[in-house]
Amino acid sequence: MMRTAADIRRMNSFAVVRAIHANGGASRRELVDITGLSFATVAAICTKLLELGVIAEVARKRAPAGRPTATLSLNPEHGFLLGVDIAETYVHVEAFDAALEPISSTQYDIDTHERSPDQVVERVKSAIAAERARHQGRALLGVGVSAPGQVDQVGGTSVFAPNWDWHDVPLRDMLADSVDAPLFLDNPLKSLAIAEMWAHPERRGQDFVVLNLGTGVGAGIAIGGRVVRGRMNSAGEWGHMVIVADGRACRCGSRGCVEAYVGAPGILQTLREAYPDSPLLHGDDQTATIAALAAAADDGDPAALDVIERTSHYLGIATASIVNLLNPDIVLLGSWVAELLGKHLLDRARTHLQAHALAVPMAAVAFELQHPRGNSVSLGSATFALEGYLDSVPDGTTDPETTPRRRTVG
Amino acid sequence: MMRTAADIRRMNSFAVVRAIHANGGASRRELVDITGLSFATVAAICTKLLELGVIAEVARKRAPAGRPTATLSLNPEHGFLLGVDIAETYVHVEAFDAALEPISSTQYDIDTHERSPDQVVERVKSAIAAERARHQGRALLGVGVSAPGQVDQVGGTSVFAPNWDWHDVPLRDMLADSVDAPLFLDNPLKSLAIAEMWAHPERRGQDFVVLNLGTGVGAGIAIGGRVVRGRMNSAGEWGHMVIVADGRACRCGSRGCVEAYVGAPGILQTLREAYPDSPLLHGDDQTATIAALAAAADDGDPAALDVIERTSHYLGIATASIVNLLNPDIVLLGSWVAELLGKHLLDRARTHLQAHALAVPMAAVAFELQHPRGNSVSLGSATFALEGYLDSVPDGTTDPETTPRRRTVG
Structure with a gap:
């Protein structure tokens, strides 16, 4: 598929969030250098992310000559994400802050004779409830779920899980009543790829x-x-x-x-x-x-x-x-x-x-x-949820730059 | 690799040329519908292509209400391209007009005992000379060459051709003195893919x-x-x-x-x-x-x-x-x-x-x-040359649209 202007805006927001995350905080000027985006684009994205509380100004220092510059950081207090890894042998639910740092996790084994959709979904709901309870009072920004096999990520369906002989299981609908946040379904292959991309901007x-x-x-x-x-x-x-x-x-x-x-x-x-x-x-x-x-x-x-x-x-x-x-x-x-x-x-x-x-x-x-922090499939699933959350938020750029003007570094 | 603004401009030019080619001519308004680009972008690209003579106005008809609209077509008189398919058993050089329609071709067999770089290059030069002679007086816009095996398309080198045991043969330099036009080297796999993309806009x-x-x-x-x-x-x-x-x-x-x-x-x-x-x-x-x-x-x-x-x-x-x-x-x-x-x-x-x-x-x-017109590897090679030619030409758009706003049709 070709990239649309909306794709570009989203990618630019992601690039800024990723750069702030990967560098443990950065000034707008540093973000320009890292992302290759223009100062105007970086500034507009930062304004929107600050308004939303996704990022925060954590320090302000005076440059050798000129105006003080603010260091921006992802705001760990803003809310949290859940990344769910439904594997053939276990269910792993991991909580991440908005900076995609792992906070806590719950894992249940799945027995070989407990593999019906209802049984597995009950396990997932229990684990989600356990993680929800640990973070009461914080906003749940989104839930990403990885299910094995072939997944229709648009329709939210497990199309075919060969090891369990699942066919067309409407996982997203089955899980919807246990979470009051957007739920994104995909499979572990896509989760691993997106986790790797966020963890390593290069x-x-x-x-x-x-x-x-x-x-x-x-x-x-x-x-x-x-x-x-x-x-x-x-x-x-x-x-x-x-x-x-x-x-x-x-x-x-x-x-x-x-x-x-x-x-x-x-x-x-x-x-x-x-x-x-x-x-x-x-x-x-x-x-x-x-x-x-x-x-x-x-x-x-x-x-x-x-x-x-x-x-x-x-x-x-x-x-x-x-x-x-x-x-x-x-x-x-x-x-x-x-x-x-x-x-x-x-x-x-x-x-x-x-x-x-x-x-x-x-x-x-x-x-x-691969050397992931935490469970990489859960991390990737949580990343889809963060992408979905950022996606739900318009930014101030009306004229999206198509891309970094030079290769991303750092 | 990420797309740069230059990539986007190039793709938009290609999209317009492709759309005109695939539809056998089109008005600017039709090009907007086909490509999904804005009218302003389409108009700027068409102005530049008209100045260069790559396209021409072939008809002008009055719309039911309003101004007359011009039909634009690729200009077959503008110049021609050569697509060279160096295969393990033959050399095929095909001439295409700027609308990528095949005009003529020359093919020589390669014997099993004539496979040194010098011997093959001589065959290629002879075939190019034969095609050049057929189209005297027309401008040669570019030459695309496909060589088997692994090719460094940036350096113009045949890195490794396993069937001939070629290593690091500087094909582009060896052929340069036989053509007074830009020469683009790649391998048949890339030629086939690009030929398919140009022949079928979907x-x-x-x-x-x-x-x-x-x-x-x-x-x-x-x-x-x-x-x-x-x-x-x-x-x-x-x-x-x-x-x-x-x-x-x-x-x-x-x-x-x-x-x-x-x-x-x-x-x-x-x-x-x-x-x-x-x-x-x-x-x-x-x-x-x-x-x-x-x-x-x-x-x-x-x-x-x-x-x-x-x-x-x-x-x-x-x-x-x-x-x-x-x-x-x-x-x-x-x-x-x-x-x-x-x-x-x-x-x-x-x-x-x-x-x-x-x-x-x-x-x-x-x-x-696959049902190509002409030799598909030669067509693809010629397409690389056309892309290179279009690439050499700036267009009037200063603010490149990133992409069609909707899916390309037709």
Whole structure:
């Protein structure tokens, strides 16, 4: 889609908020330097954000020559956001202040036999209520919710969650009566990408990929400063790219998908096939088994290292495919499997990536672990809510600048 | 990369030229409706284009009530462009008028033992000279050149052409003395994408992929109205995504790549492995063998149909990977293998695509043969030259509109 003038205004507001956030406060003049926007645009946006209380003047200092300049900061007292990560194995609800700093969180496990929409929604409502109760008296600016699988973010529907066999579940409507604030639904891939973009302003000038390594696997992709959504918001299904034609059955119905090898159940399958009596196996408990695998690898256990090497092989091949196709600046490994196993997977997978990527894109790409503050999917979901909140607020600029005049720094 | 104000101006000029071209002429008022730009912006761009002679007033009619309105058309007499397609097996130089209509072309084969940079450049120079001679007296506005493999379009260098083992060949400098016009170098993937965008204005609002089926295979990708280039302009290497882990050796040095199965030499290998004595085999002559395969398939030859089915299997899987990853509006099959074999491949590949794509992106995607006018890579290369020419010309708009205010139609 082409950018509209409204898009540009929104992006400029975001750029100012992001710059203030990333720099821990800034003067209007510094914001001009950081964002590349004109002083008039920065000033108009700041005026509106001050009126709303989203930002505050925290200090005023006299420049060596001339008028005193005010330092602007995001106002942590203004209100808070909730970011909800509905994963296959847990529900994580995290509160963030308007500066997107994590404040508190509540997490409940989801049992394998409690996966109906009603059961999961009840869990989410309980966790939201717990976080609401902790922050009584503060304004709830918005709630962002990430649900696994394919999500219609406009209609607020979980179109298809393969692990739960959910079809067309109206999640936003089901949750609406538990929150008195705008609710934004999307999936973890988009949440991871937007979280990365807000946390690292330099990402706006980069093409990047966050590989989501969990029960399901996928890719949050941003190109040219925008999250790639595709026609139906289902872009990013890297987990369902085929790497082994006619290979392992995948829960999507196809065969040989990345997810069948690199998703947590795929890793369990590799372990079970190679070492059926392994003490690392905790039945179908993915979290316990992956954690046991990580602990055993720390101790140099040969079976654990073998399973990690096999997984790295597939991860490296699948990463090479996306590196060759998109030639990105950076590919990050994120989500809970990356948190538990990432340090063992990264260098091994890079070896296989190098063997399968073309020289030019390989030389250009950084391949790293994502280091989020708090739960990155919750952070990304909260970010969507903050974007929605800022979106609801007109700013004083009538003549939107299309973009930073020069590349964003800092 | 973010769009700059200059980007926006350029896009608006392109939008006007495209709209005039696609509609076979239009009034300023119609251009406002088609492009979504303001009347003032359209008028300023038209004034500049008229001064330059890129467009002309071809008719003037009186509206039912009010002032006469002029119909503007691209001016075919203004000058011409050359689009050069350097492929692994031929050099094709095509002349286009400023309305991007093909006028004439010259094609030379490249023998397998004439593949040094000097030898290929001599072929290209001869073909350019032949086309130059045909259009003496007309201004040459620019030359676009597509070279296979990875190209540094800024530096004008063929960074790596795997089939020829070219490394860092300064193609633009080597060709510069044969043309007295700006020369733009890129690769066929970007040429196919830009050709598709200019030929079909509705593509600007779509995410689309043109699969380049030739000796090498790759993907021209456009997202949000822009060609995806990646960090080093090497995006689109779909041919080097792995679909068979540890499968066939690929000329890139990896194994199991799409290209090893779907590229013309891969199809020959499939034929040779299954039917080593097949009369369809014409040694290493890819064009003759693929043409023989197509003719035999027309006659219902079981061996030919079997090879096509095997190729379709891999093509369908590899298309599913890109459909799952990007959720595009449309995937097109283009280039010479698609021209020869496309009608036999398309429906068979669609069956395998359906078996491997997720339901949501599958339902959203159109999967079709590309139907270019003339050689689509030459057209795309010429389009880069036209873009460069328009780029060299300032327009009268000081306050660029960021975008069409509504979706482009027509």
